[in-house]
Amino acid sequence: MTTHPSLDAPPATAPALLAVRGLTCRFGDVVANDGVDFEVAAGEVHAVLGENGAGKSTLMKLIYGVYRPDAGEFHVNGVPTPLTSPAAARAAGIGMVFQDMRLVPAFTVAENIGLALPLRGPRFNRRRLSRDIAGAADRYGLPVHPDALVRHLSIGERQRVEILKVLMSGCRLLILDEPTSVLAPQEVDALFAAMRALRQAGLSLVIITHKLNEARAIADRVTVLRGGRVVLRNADPAGHTDAELVEAMVGRAVPPLARDRRTHEAAAPVVELSGVHVAGDRGHTALSGVDLTIRPGEVVGVAGVAGSGQRELCEVILGLRKTTEGTVRLAGRPVGRPRDAIAAGAVDIPEDPVTDAVVPGLTVLEHLALGDTPRRGLGIDWRAVAAGADKRDAATGLRMAARTRVLGELSGGNIQRVVLTRALGEPASVVVAAYPSRGLDIATTRRTQELLIEQRDAGAAVLVVSEDLDELLSISDRIAVLHDGHLAGVVRPAETDRYAIGQLMLGGVAA
């Protein structure tokens, strides 16, 4: 591994490895970073906390030279250093692993890493590169096979390749943008162990997250961003309660989710899947042999590594996808088409609202009129639709955008509020919610969780797919874990933990 001279041998006073002052970055009217001061000490793990849209990725992309600031300056080891391109950042010893990973799937691990390394002249050869990779992998506890094709690797393995790639190009400061959002709990532990080994080796690390337990588990110090500004800087996480950190992130207190754990064991299931096989879009078997029931007044959470059959499970319940074997029943009647699910009173929060819920050109109000539409004579009764919208808005408290706005022109979070208001504003008999809190701020996420619980308490059978195990553990009566299209297990939150679920997600058997 090479290190860059500018970052070696800090002067006696040891200024911060990296310090940024007054960074401002605007995108049109949005001030994504507003006079941000931020610093990273040598040999520390620094967590940057903040809600969606707080400006965390922007700050890191400014540091890595992807964006140019409108104002502000960078100091590396106390020396003013313009970071005007990723190449300049790398030359200053800064490396970054992006939220969306950027490997070439058709290449091997070694080829991907080789691509990122500076040309090494005549002494460069494949065998030597493989040996270097194996050595670095071993040293930091980031196991990879240099000759494996990237497209055969799991997301956790790809992430390790990304990290090795950045490390081997000689960085001293490693930035990880939300690295845990794609990982199972065991993989998060392994990543944190590797991060500790890197810190031990003298590197500095910045990790972006919005999960407090992760910041507590790994970070020496935290900085909190809100609305593009720093609201808490260089704080010791142990010196702050969760409530204080959430308040810093959100700007006000967010009460914990309150819920009644009583269940309705006696009632007959509303949702019944038996022996369900479903083909996926690529012709593969997306679900195989799934047996699952949901009773009225029950929330069943669905956990699984992305792409384990979650989408197909929701679609087959909603009649949007046919079974190749087995049956789906809602309230005792077989479901084969969307209208069967609608007739059974099912509502849907789709995984990808922009593609699945937005009709181009239609306004917010027009979207609320889709589906269960009040009619007057031959036309739509717009007054009744508007009254219904008011009622749903009041019931959910999600503060939808103005009714006359074109839905497709709103931000993802505002589109999601409309989708949630339409689905959850009135009691339903079946709720199928795919990633309901994706893209939402913390307070709206909490309100959405309450609405799902309210649906349950009003007697709905609720299915919730989420990648956030803490969310599933707090809102579910039972959690169904999918692995590769199979139901790997169904567990109760009170009788399990993140690790047991993680083991099922990764294909292990229940302990």
Ligand SMILES: Nc1ncnc2c1ncn2[C@@H]1O[C@H](COP(=O)(O)OP(=O)(O)O)[C@@H](O)[C@H]1O
């Ligand atoms: N390339 C971009 N173009 C326009 N707006 C952007 C861009 N990147 C980020 N933003 C906006 O800047 C704000 C901060 O975004 P971001 O830094 O991605 O937040 P975070 O990573 O904390 O979720 C958001 O309002 C976002 O929509």
Ligand SMILES: [Mg+2]
């Ligand atoms: Mg981000």
